[in-house]
Amino acid sequence: MMSERIYLNDDWKFAEQFEASMTEAAYDDSTMQNVRIPHTCKETPLHYFDEHCYQMISGYRRVIEAEKAWEGKKILLTIDGAAHDSEVFLNGEKVGEHHCGYTAFTMDISGVLRYGEKNILVVKVDSREDLNIPPFGYVIDYMTYGGIYRDVYLDIKNKDYIEDIFIRTNIGQMDDQNAELISEVTVQRTQEGLFLKQSLKNKKTGEYQPLGESEISGTSMQLSYLVENVILWELEHPELYEVKTELICDGKLMDERIDRIGFRRAEFKKDGFYLNGKKIKLRGLNRHQSYPYAGYAMPKSMQQLDADILKRELGVNAVRTSHYPQSHYFIERCDEIGLLVFTEIPGWQHIGDAAWKDQAVENVRDMVKQYRNHTSIILWGVRINESQDDDAFYRRTNEAAHEFDDSRSTGGVRANRKSSLLEDVYTYNDFVHDGKAKGCEPKKNVTSDMEKPYLISEYNGHMYPTKTFDWEEHRAEHALRHANVLDAVAAEEDIAGCFGWCMFDYNTHKDFGSGDRICYHGVMDMFRNPKLAAAVYACQQEKEPVLELSSSMDIGEHPGCNRGETYIFTNADKVRMYKNDRFIKEYSAADSPYTHLKHGPILIDDFIGDALQEEHMKPGQEAGVKKALNAFTRFGFAKLPKSIYATGIWLILRYHMNMEEAVRLYNKYIGDWGGTSTTYRFEAVMVDVSTRQERVVKTIIKEPMTERKISAVADHENLIDAESYDVAEVRIQAQDEHGNILPFYNEPLTFETEGPIEIIGPKTVALQGGMGGAYVKSKRLQPGEKQNAALIIRDCDTEIKIGFTVQSERNI
Incomplete structure (x- = not known):
């Protein structure tokens, strides 16, 4: 065996109160809770709870069955994250401690492990917030929680092994596709005649290509190789490579490590940030x-x-x-x-x-x-x-x-x-x-x-x-x-x-x-x-089309029923606005007042279009009325710009208009009071640069809702139970018939599960702002087993069923 990693995320026992006797083999842990890692020491409500509930000194206990074949090897135990102060015991003996909840710590347990026997591993975790370690000292603007919340694993290695590698890349001129790969390697060694061999491959394609081999003198050394024809790591094309480092003695592979890296040059300069010279x-x-x-x-x-x-x-x-x-x-x-x-x-x-x-x-x-x-x-x-x-x-x-x-x-x-x-x-x-x-x-x-x-x-x-x-x-x-x-x-x-x-x-x-x-x-x-x-x-x-509106177009949502300023948010080339299927106006990015953003919010400044032609006004009168009505839409009567008062006086003197006529026109073309419901449609349009052809990529329709539906979408439906459990996020929204969120629908939903899944948190929740969510967690299956599961979501008159599969890929 060269080296092996064994995850220890399953089969833990947990208690909210640590007892010193937990470290003893004879301790009765039957009353402790069965948990899997990652684990929080206390699940919390969504809101309105006392943060002291997760502040405790808790205990985790697990059996490690150490194989006889491990004897003579180097056995390293790593806890990738435990909040916040930890002590680790093996067979009653303290083997490590760590005083940070956000970094990993590794312990050599080779000398304490009993090979061919069952070993008792215990972790004491202090999640109290009066600890004298960062970030604690005063109150903090975020909750710090507790528990062993990242992976736990064993690395089984030969006594001669690679302890650490730091890999850097040195990029030359941007028109030169050659780069220097520099590795600072630290090894643990017990003998002479050790060699380090490195090879490289593109993560997407190809086989490992040898870089070179060097004999080790001491416990650390720097390897440097020129790599030709590299593909740079860029934001839109983040090309990754694998560096394989092998530790060899007398032609025998003692250890191997694979690190993933990208060739890139990141520089902060006095005038900004540069990636690969750009x-x-x-x-x-x-x-x-x-x-x-x-x-x-x-x-x-x-x-x-x-x-x-x-x-x-x-x-x-x-x-x-x-x-x-x-x-x-x-x-x-x-x-x-x-x-x-x-x-x-x-x-x-x-x-x-x-x-x-x-x-x-x-x-x-x-x-x-x-x-x-x-x-x-x-x-x-x-x-x-x-x-x-x-x-x-x-x-x-x-x-x-x-x-x-x-x-x-x-x-x-x-x-x-x-x-x-x-x-x-x-x-x-x-x-x-x-x-x-x-x-x-x-x-x-x-x-x-x-x-x-x-x-x-x-x-x-x-x-x-x-x-x-x-x-x-x-x-x-x-x-x-x-x-x-x-x-x-x-x-x-x-x-x-x-x-x-x-x-x-x-x-x-x-x-x-x-x-x-x-x-x-x-x-x-x-x-x-x-x-x-x-x-x-x-x-x-630019990859996904975006079209959002800052308003539901319901006038009663605004003081005085004045719409105020309504904005379009889009990355499309154009947005066409329609009112009751009548074209009103076409907007583009150039219409945004945000001149330094490629796609800034666009203010809607016209709710009328050419509709006033129905009134058979003279051109000057039509333009003046349109200007005044659109201003009323944005500002209301009390905050009208002075220029609009001047326009109104001009319309009265020049065209003999009166207040009664103004109210009629407002109600017909702007106010949306009491008549047929108004429908607004917005179409986001992309234009092909080469052919100038236009296509609608997204549409929004705003009108009084007549149908309510619950939308529930899982980020993935195939749950893989491997080194640990898997979780899927389900986003839930109350929508109208056109997919618009109903922001004031805050009704309760209930969750029910079928098959090997469970809900994290409560099984009855209320939407907030017409939105909410659920987290679905896989249950443990036998190695290789696969089962179907389902999440059922109900509100007062709706039932949605989302199907999942749970597949175990755990080692036997």
Whole structure:
């Protein structure tokens, strides 16, 4: 046997209260709960709960049956994430401890394991928030949860093995397809005559091609090879390669490791960010790693889905993992789809004592060493988020990052202008925009060094919390604020980009949010249903057609029944507007006041079109009436621009119009009062550049609803039960007959399951803003077994059934 990885995610026993006697073989664990990893120590309600419920010292217990054949090998136990302070015991003996809830830790248990016998593994996990480790110290604007929430596994290796590899690429001139592949390799060795052999292959095609072989002198060495004809890792074509490193002695393979990398050059310069020599404006969102009910405990499929949502639904090109390192499954997916990552150490505003700082520096080392082979990561965050300056402390964190990775820039998120700058990039939370103020500060107003790069790490968020069930004008204002900042940043040539706060709503402590333990700062809700603001981001990508409207076109949703400003959100070339099947106007991107965004929101300025021709007015009179009526639509009588009063006086004097006539025209062409219901239709049109042919890619119809339906869509229906359970996300929406969300439908739904699946969280929920969701979790099957399952969703008069298959791919 060369090396083997065995996942230990199944067959755990759990208790909310740790007892020292749990470490003993004779301990009666029959009353402990059977759980699988990832696991949260306490499932929580969606909102309105006391965060103390997950703060506990809990215990996990498991039997490891160590094979006799393992004796003489190196046995390494890794816990990829346990929140937040952990002690690990094997057969009653303490074998490791870890003081960070967001990085992995590995223990050598070779000398304690009893081979050919059953061994008792126990993990004591402290999830209390008064620990003297980051991020704790003061209250925190996010819940920190608890439990062993990432994978646990054993690596069975020979005594001579590859301990670590850091792989870097050095890209030459952009017209030169050659690159240097540099590997810093650390080995554990017991003998002489060891060789390292490396080979490379494109992940998509081809076989491994040999790079070279070198004899090891000592325990670490650097390998460097020239690679010809490489395909660069780009945002839209994120080409990945596999580097195979083999440890060989006397022709025998002792260990092997495969690392996935991309050839790319990521540079922050004083005028922005460059990828492979091309300037790119970073357009991103912040992401927490939390989910409804389960906290941090979600498996691979859900981690990957969030990356897909960011890239493919929201159309961003970057993400900040606020405020801690996140799942490798999430970052790996970013590698695969071309999503740039800014990751940072745990922390939120508070800096603790000397021991606390020492742990923070250790967190930097762990973060960099554990994540540095991810191609998508472009920036290390080495400051505590929004903390005050502490030069001595931050000199240490900055140096620690560069010690273990000198190929990437460092940054540190602060909320202060002209702060002490020890890092490579000045990263700043810019909340200057309040709906009226400018979208962002210019770089010169903020940074303490104009020669260094500058990046906006947060904006909006707490400045305008928005719920899916807020009234229409509030939801529209939320979307426009995001557009305002994106447009302003796009206009600043020396700002590298910006990260909006944030991807989705999240649970938070009592001191923050809306009092119900939720921060409604997201452009999506907690179930990843989009708010209107999500469309602002989605419009900036080109692959999926987007067409959204800021209004339901129901006049009673607005004060005084004046529509106010209605915006179109689209990435199409044109949008055609119809009223009761009469063409009103065609809009294009050039009509948007957001001149620096490729696809900015477009203001609807005409609700009449040529309809006034029915009145047989003279051209001047028709134009004046149209201007006045459209103004009434937007502003109402009380806020009419002065120019409209002048137009009205002109119409009275020139054409002898009166108030009675004006009211009649308003009611007929604008007011929609009491007559036949009005139908609005919007068509998004794409134009073929070569043929000039036009095609409608998306249509929206707005009219009074006559039919309600429940839509439920699972992100995937084939659940794979392998190293752990699988989870599918089901997004649920109440819609009218045209697929429009019914934002004030907040009725209850019930869930029922058939077959080997279960619901995470309650089986009765209420929609919020006409939207909600469910998470379906696979149950454990026998190896190779496959079964059908179903989720049944019911409201007062509807039943939906979603079919699933559950397939076990666990090893026997």
